[in-house]
Amino acid sequence: MNKKAIGGVIIFVLILGIVIASLFFTQPSGDSKKSLTSNAIGVITIEGVIGVTSTNVFGIPQFSPDPVEQIRKAQEDSTVKAVVVKINSPGGSAAKSVEIYKEIKRLKESGKKVIIAMGDAAASGGYMAACGGDIIVANPATITGSIGVIMQYTNYEGLYNKLGLKEITIKSGPYKDMGSPTRDLTPEEKKILQGIIDDTYEQFVEIVSEGRKMPIEKVKELADGRIFTGRQALKVGLVDRLGDFYDAVDIAAKEAGIQGKPVLKYYTTPNPFSILFGSGARGNLEGTGLEILRLLFIDKWSLNEYR
Structure with missing residues (x-):
């Protein structure tokens, strides 16, 4: 057996050992399970740009457990009476932000107390998600708000002309290449896209x-895209209290009568592959050792974002 083959076998054995060890050491004992049924608080993490898959220094796609999957696990978990949702996100995909908000709302309606803990940022789509909770706790210096919608693209037409390049487009309808980076929008196209932005904004x-529980008129006074610190947001009614994650945990415990x-029961924990692929390689190994295959897929995200 050559040196490369031996090296490959050693790496495989190491990975297998880490996976097996993680499965053994992450399983709660009988006493732990008993304890969880009486005083457990679930923790859901929403971090980074919503709906976007990042890559590590090696260019390998990184994944975090889908917030929606985490929320559903918390809803089905009979051992928790309350859930703290940690949000550290500047926003992102409009559709995904709406989905997360609705799932948090369902979690709250299931009877569990839902407390939001804002981190460095919980803006735009991150703030939308926060609105699904019972109580929002923000750090005084948290950046939040940014209630609005934006769609951007770059026009390379001038550069193409200088380089002598010309794009040839064959389309089935007049608006199929709307937003092409090689030409300006027509007035009709601008009207269509503005309509999309306006409708998405109204949903927000x-x-x-x-x-x-704020009148539409009051929300619109604050929904011009501006950002707020946590302390400013408290004054205008966008958050309920000031504090950090552990303050949110204490509030959740009190609300649930714990x-x-x-x-604390996390629905997202670092898996052994994070050692090889970076801290972003997270996942839940329950029932499978093949979560690494998810690294092969990258989610697409929409142009219109909440930010």
Whole structure:
């Protein structure tokens, strides 16, 4: 057996050992399970640009457990009475932000108390998600708000002309190449896209109004795209309290009537592959050792973003 083959076998054995060890050491004991049924608080993490898959320094796609999957696990988990949702996101995909908001709302309606803990940022789509909770806790310096919608693209027409390049387009309808980077938008196209932005914006405003129990008119006064610190957001009613993650945990315990120190149950924990592929390689290994295959897929995201 040559040196390369031996090296490959050693790496495989190491990975297998790490996976097996993680499966053994992450399983709660009987006493732990008993404890979880009485004072457990679930923790859901929403981090980074919503709906976008990042890559590590080697260019390998990184994945974090889908917030929606985490929320559904928490909803089905009979051992938790309350859930803390940690949000550290500047926003992202409009559609995904709406989906997360609706799932958090369903989680709340299932009878579990949902407390939002804002991190460095919980802006735009991140703020929309926060509106699904019972109580929003922000750090005084958290950047939040940014209620609005944006769609951008770059026009390379001038550069193409200088280089003598010309794009040839064959399309089935007049608007099929709308937003092409090699030409300006026509007035009709601008009207269509503005209509999309306006409708998406109205959905955002309605969600904030519903989640915060705030009149539409009041929301629109704040929904001009501006950002707020956590302290400013408290003054205008966008958040409920100031504090950090552990303050949010204490609030969740009190709201759920938990006595004593609560046990935190995370639905996203680093898996062994993070050692090889970076801290972004996260996942839940329950029932499978093949989560690494998800690294082969990259989610597409829409042009219109909440930010």
